[in-house]
Amino acid sequence: MSLYLAAFGFGLVSTSVLAIAAVGFTMQFGISNMINLAYGEVMIAAAYASYGLNNAGINIWVSLLGGAVFGSVSSYLINRVLYAPFQKKGTALIGMVIISLAASLMIANVLLPIVGYYSVSYRQNVGPTFHAGSIALTGVQLAIMGLAIVLMLVIHSLLKLTRLGKAMRATSANPTLARNCGIPTRRVIDTAWLITGALCGVAGTVAGMNSDTFAVASGAGFLISIIAAAVLGGAGNPYGAMIGALLIGEVTEISAAAFSPEYKEVAAFAILVLVMVLRPQGLLAKRGTLAAAG
Amino acid sequence: MTYYLTTLGVYAGVDIIACLALNLQFGVSGIVNFSFIVFQAAGAYTAAVLALPPDSQNGGFQHYVFGAQLPFPIPWIAAAVVGGVLSVPVGLVVLRHLRVDYQAIAMLVLSVIANLVITNARPFLNGAAGLSLVPQPLSDRFNAYSPTYLWAYVAVTFVCCALVFFVSQRIVKSPYGRTLRAMREHELAVTALGKNPVVLKMTIFVVGGVIAGLSGAILVGFITIWAPSTWLYPETLILFAAVIVGGRGNNWGALFGAALVPVGFEEATRYLPQFGPPGLVPALQWVAIGLLIIGFLWFRPKGVLPEKPGRFAAATPVVGARLTKEPGVS
Amino acid sequence: MSPSALEPTAGSAPATGTGLGVAPQPMMTVRNVERHFEGMRAVDGVSIDILPGRITGLIGPNGAGKSTLLAVLAGTLPASGGTVTFDGTDITEWPAWRRARHGMIRTFQLPSEFAELTVLENLLVAAPNHRGESLRGALLGRRYWIADERREVARARELLARFSLSAKESEYAGSLSGGQKRLIEIMRALMLQPRLLLLDEPMSGVHPSIIGEIARYLEGLRDGGLTILIVEHELHMIERLCNPVIVMAQGKVIGQGSMIELRRQREIVDAYLVG
Incomplete structure (x- = not known):
C-alpha cells in the first residue's frame, strides 16, 4: 500500500509537469485548429536552452525563465513561418499534421548534432525531502507543483478575466466570425502562440528537473502523455487538459509502481485508446471553453 | 560489390512495395497511416519467427516465440496475412469516428508504443537486441551467400514489386479506386451518396497492411536481422516523403518517389563516406526529409507525377445511340 | 435499355398533384x-x-x-x-x-x-450497384466491370447534357464556378x-x-x-x-x-x- 501512496505522490508531480505541457498543447489546438506534433521537441529544445544557462552557472529557476522565453519565441516562429502560411494557403488537416510531424523531426535532428545523444541533468539543489505518510517529495518537486498551480490560475484568469482571453476564446470558437466582429485575430493568434510556447518551455524545463536526466529522444514520450491528457480532456479545452493531466499523471506513476516503469507510457496509450473508442470528443467536450471544431 | 548492389536492389524493391501500399492508403484514400512501419515490422517479425528454429538453438542467446522453422514461402505468406489481420483492430479503432488529424496522431502514438512494448518485452521478440540469424528463404538448399542466390533474391523481390504494382494499378484505375479518391476529397459527401465509408476505409487499410507485411518479410529474409531500431516511427515519414514527392495517388509517382527518397537518400548514402562528428550525416538526412516534405507541400503539392484523372472515350454525338467506343477508364 | 436518369422510381404513394384532391400518403x-x-x-x-x-x-x-x-x-x-x-x-x-x-x-x-476528380467522375462515383466498386470487382479487372461502367457513363452524360454541362465533363470539379458545383451535386444525387x-x-x-x-x-x-x-x-x-x-x-x-x-x-x- 505504501508503495502506491508513494507512487501517488510522484503522480502529483507528474501531473503538474503534464498539466503545464498539456494546457499549452491543447490551447494551440484550440486557437489554430491543428495538432502541433512538434510540441514535444520544442519542450526538449527549451529544456536544453535552460540546460545551457544552468550549465553556465546560472540558477536553475532563473534558467527556467530562459527556457520559457526560448519556448515562447520558437513556438511563435514555427507558427508564423510554417503553420500559418500553410493554413492561409488552405492546406487541409491531413497536410497540416504531416507538416507538424516533419517539423518535429527537423527540430530533433537540428538539436542532436548540437547537444549530442547523451542524457544530461541539471545542476540543482533538490532541497530537503518532505514526508507525509509514505509520500516523500523533494523541495524542487513541491516547488514544481506550486508553479503548476500558479500557472493554471494565471491561465484561468487570462481566459476568463482579460480582453485577450475573451478574444482568444472567440477566435478559437469561430475565427471568421471573430474577425468580422473586429477582433485582430492574427495578433490574438500570435499572442496565443507566445503564451502557449512559454508554457511549453516551462514544461520542458520542469520535466527535466523532475527526472534525473533527459535527452533528445525523450520528446516522443512526452508527446504521447501530452496527447493522451489533451484528448482525454477534449482537445482544445484547457480545463479538460488539466483533468486529463491529473488522470494520466496518476495512472502512469501508479502503473509504473504496479508493473514496470518501462511501460509508463503504455498506460497512457491504453487510456487514449479507450477514450478514442468510447468518447472521441473527450470527457469534458460538453463544456468546452476553447471549443474544438469538427 | 555484388553484395552492395544486391542489397541496394532489395532495399529498393522493398521501399517500392511499401510506397505503393502507403500510396493506396494515404495517396488514394487519404488515410494518414503514421504507423505504417509497424505493419512492415509485424510482417518481418512474423516471417522471422516462422523461419527461425526454436530459440533454444544457437546456444539460446536470443528469446522469441514460435521458432517454427517453416519452409519458404510459408513465412512470407504468413507475414502478409499478419499485416492484414493486424490492420483490422487498428482500423476499427482509429478509422471509424475520428477526425482525420486525430486518426493521424492515434496512428503515431500506436507506432511509438508498439516499438516501446517490443523493445521492453524481451521474451516475445528478443527485445531491444532484436532477432538475428534469420534463415534466408531456401537457404537449406542453396548457398545463400553465392552471387547467384543474391541476384535471384533481387529478382524475386522485383517480381513481388511487379505484382504489387499490378494490383495497385487495378485498384487505382477501377471504379473502386475512384470512390476511394472521392472519399479522400469529401468523406461526408461520399457517405451521403450511399457508400459505407467504414467499409471503404477498412478494405484499403487491410490491403495496405497485407502489402506492408509482405515487404517486411522480403526485407528480413535478405538482411537476416530485425530489431526495434529498424522500425522507429520516423521511418514512416520517409515513405510519406516519397509518396508526396512522387505524386499522391499516382502509382508511378510512388515508384519514382521510392526510388528517389528512401533509396536515394537513405540506402545509397549508407555506403558513402561520413563527414563531421558521428551522427551528423543521418541527422542532416532527417532534416532534408523534413524540408523535402514541406517544400513539396508548399511548391508542388501534387508531386512530380500528379494523379491522373480517369479518361473516357468521347461520347457519340447521337444521344441514345449505341456507343461505338469504349467509354471506360483508360 | 438504360432507364432515364431523371426518371424517379415511383414511390408507393398515389399519384400526386399540387394540392388537389385527397391528401396523399406522406413519403x-x-x-x-x-x-x-x-x-x-x-x-x-x-x-x-x-x-x-x-x-x-x-x-x-x-x-x-x-x-x-x-x-x-x-x-x-x-x-x-x-x-x-x-x-x-x-x-x-x-x-x-x-x-x-x-x-x-x-x-x-x-x-x-470531389475537387480533384473530373466532372464526369464526380457523377460516376454516385453510380449505385457498380460491379467495379468493390475491392473484389477492382481486382477482377476491367473486363469484369466495363459493362457497368459503359452504362453509367452513358447515364452520366445524359444528365450532363440535360444540365448543359457536357462541355465541362473532363474538367476538375474544383475548378468550376459555385453554381456549377451546385449543379454537380444535384446531378450526382440524380445518378442514384x-x-x-x-x-x-x-x-x-x-x-x-x-x-x-x-x-x-x-x-x-x-x-x-x-x-x-x-x-x-x-x-x-x-x-x-x-x-x-x-x-x-x-x-x-x-x-x-x-x-x-x-x-x-x-x-x-x-x-x-x-x-
Missing part, C-alpha cells in the same frame, strides 16, 4: 425529432410530413435549426430523440449511407464536390435515382443569373414526380417552388402552409418574414 413522417448540441436544442421536437411529388420548403432565421433538421433526416447527424419514418419504415437508427441507398439523397450547404431529394441551401453562393436556372431544373424534377425538401433563404425562390412551406424558429416548427397562408399569420411574419 416521410417526422415525429418529435430532437437534436441536441452540447446541451443546446438545435432541433426541438419537430413533427412534419413530407408529401410525395412536391417541393417542401423549410425556412426560418439563422440558427433556427433548418440545416440540422435536414442533416438528421438524411442521417448525417444522428437524432437525439423522436422517430423518422420513410415509406412506412422506421429509419431513425439508419446511418446516412443506408438511407441514401433507399433513395434519400442530400446535398450540402457548402460546396461538396432518388425518391427524396434533401437540398441544403442550393442557391447559396450561386451567381444570381444561375439561380433561376437551378429553380427551373428543380421544377422539372418535381414535374417528373420527384419529392424534394429544400432549405433556402431566397424567399422568392421558395415562393415560386414550394408548397407547402414549413417555418422554423429556435428549433421548433412555428407554422406551415402555402406562402400565401403564411403571410397572413402575424407571428410568423414577425418572427421571420419581415426583419
Whole structure:
C-alpha cells in the first residue's frame, strides 16, 4: 500500500509537469485548429536552452525563465513561418499534421548534432525531502507543483478575466466570425502562440528537473502523455487538459509502481485508446471553453 | 560489390512495395497511416519467427516465440496475412469516428508504443537486441551467400514489386479506386451518396497492411536481422516523403518517389563516406526529409507525377445511340 | 435499355398533384425529432410530413435549426430523440449511407464536390450497384466491370447534357464556378435515382443569373414526380417552388402552409418574414 501512496505522490508531480505541457498543447489546438506534433521537441529544445544557462552557472529557476522565453519565441516562429502560411494557403488537416510531424523531426535532428545523444541533468539543489505518510517529495518537486498551480490560475484568469482571453476564446470558437466582429485575430493568434510556447518551455524545463536526466529522444514520450491528457480532456479545452493531466499523471506513476516503469507510457496509450473508442470528443467536450471544431 | 548492389536492389524493391501500399492508403484514400512501419515490422517479425528454429538453438542467446522453422514461402505468406489481420483492430479503432488529424496522431502514438512494448518485452521478440540469424528463404538448399542466390533474391523481390504494382494499378484505375479518391476529397459527401465509408476505409487499410507485411518479410529474409531500431516511427515519414514527392495517388509517382527518397537518400548514402562528428550525416538526412516534405507541400503539392484523372472515350454525338467506343477508364 | 436518369422510381404513394384532391400518403413522417448540441436544442421536437411529388420548403432565421433538421433526416447527424419514418419504415437508427441507398439523397450547404476528380467522375462515383466498386470487382479487372461502367457513363452524360454541362465533363470539379458545383451535386444525387431529394441551401453562393436556372431544373424534377425538401433563404425562390412551406424558429416548427397562408399569420411574419 505504501508503495502506491508513494507512487501517488510522484503522480502529483507528474501531473503538474503534464498539466503545464498539456494546457499549452491543447490551447494551440484550440486557437489554430491543428495538432502541433512538434510540441514535444520544442519542450526538449527549451529544456536544453535552460540546460545551457544552468550549465553556465546560472540558477536553475532563473534558467527556467530562459527556457520559457526560448519556448515562447520558437513556438511563435514555427507558427508564423510554417503553420500559418500553410493554413492561409488552405492546406487541409491531413497536410497540416504531416507538416507538424516533419517539423518535429527537423527540430530533433537540428538539436542532436548540437547537444549530442547523451542524457544530461541539471545542476540543482533538490532541497530537503518532505514526508507525509509514505509520500516523500523533494523541495524542487513541491516547488514544481506550486508553479503548476500558479500557472493554471494565471491561465484561468487570462481566459476568463482579460480582453485577450475573451478574444482568444472567440477566435478559437469561430475565427471568421471573430474577425468580422473586429477582433485582430492574427495578433490574438500570435499572442496565443507566445503564451502557449512559454508554457511549453516551462514544461520542458520542469520535466527535466523532475527526472534525473533527459535527452533528445525523450520528446516522443512526452508527446504521447501530452496527447493522451489533451484528448482525454477534449482537445482544445484547457480545463479538460488539466483533468486529463491529473488522470494520466496518476495512472502512469501508479502503473509504473504496479508493473514496470518501462511501460509508463503504455498506460497512457491504453487510456487514449479507450477514450478514442468510447468518447472521441473527450470527457469534458460538453463544456468546452476553447471549443474544438469538427 | 555484388553484395552492395544486391542489397541496394532489395532495399529498393522493398521501399517500392511499401510506397505503393502507403500510396493506396494515404495517396488514394487519404488515410494518414503514421504507423505504417509497424505493419512492415509485424510482417518481418512474423516471417522471422516462422523461419527461425526454436530459440533454444544457437546456444539460446536470443528469446522469441514460435521458432517454427517453416519452409519458404510459408513465412512470407504468413507475414502478409499478419499485416492484414493486424490492420483490422487498428482500423476499427482509429478509422471509424475520428477526425482525420486525430486518426493521424492515434496512428503515431500506436507506432511509438508498439516499438516501446517490443523493445521492453524481451521474451516475445528478443527485445531491444532484436532477432538475428534469420534463415534466408531456401537457404537449406542453396548457398545463400553465392552471387547467384543474391541476384535471384533481387529478382524475386522485383517480381513481388511487379505484382504489387499490378494490383495497385487495378485498384487505382477501377471504379473502386475512384470512390476511394472521392472519399479522400469529401468523406461526408461520399457517405451521403450511399457508400459505407467504414467499409471503404477498412478494405484499403487491410490491403495496405497485407502489402506492408509482405515487404517486411522480403526485407528480413535478405538482411537476416530485425530489431526495434529498424522500425522507429520516423521511418514512416520517409515513405510519406516519397509518396508526396512522387505524386499522391499516382502509382508511378510512388515508384519514382521510392526510388528517389528512401533509396536515394537513405540506402545509397549508407555506403558513402561520413563527414563531421558521428551522427551528423543521418541527422542532416532527417532534416532534408523534413524540408523535402514541406517544400513539396508548399511548391508542388501534387508531386512530380500528379494523379491522373480517369479518361473516357468521347461520347457519340447521337444521344441514345449505341456507343461505338469504349467509354471506360483508360 | 438504360432507364432515364431523371426518371424517379415511383414511390408507393398515389399519384400526386399540387394540392388537389385527397391528401396523399406522406413519403416521410417526422415525429418529435430532437437534436441536441452540447446541451443546446438545435432541433426541438419537430413533427412534419413530407408529401410525395412536391417541393417542401423549410425556412426560418439563422440558427433556427433548418440545416440540422435536414442533416438528421438524411442521417448525417444522428437524432437525439423522436422517430423518422420513410415509406412506412422506421429509419431513425439508419446511418446516412443506408438511407441514401433507399433513395434519400442530400446535398450540402457548402460546396461538396470531389475537387480533384473530373466532372464526369464526380457523377460516376454516385453510380449505385457498380460491379467495379468493390475491392473484389477492382481486382477482377476491367473486363469484369466495363459493362457497368459503359452504362453509367452513358447515364452520366445524359444528365450532363440535360444540365448543359457536357462541355465541362473532363474538367476538375474544383475548378468550376459555385453554381456549377451546385449543379454537380444535384446531378450526382440524380445518378442514384432518388425518391427524396434533401437540398441544403442550393442557391447559396450561386451567381444570381444561375439561380433561376437551378429553380427551373428543380421544377422539372418535381414535374417528373420527384419529392424534394429544400432549405433556402431566397424567399422568392421558395415562393415560386414550394408548397407547402414549413417555418422554423429556435428549433421548433412555428407554422406551415402555402406562402400565401403564411403571410397572413402575424407571428410568423414577425418572427421571420419581415426583419
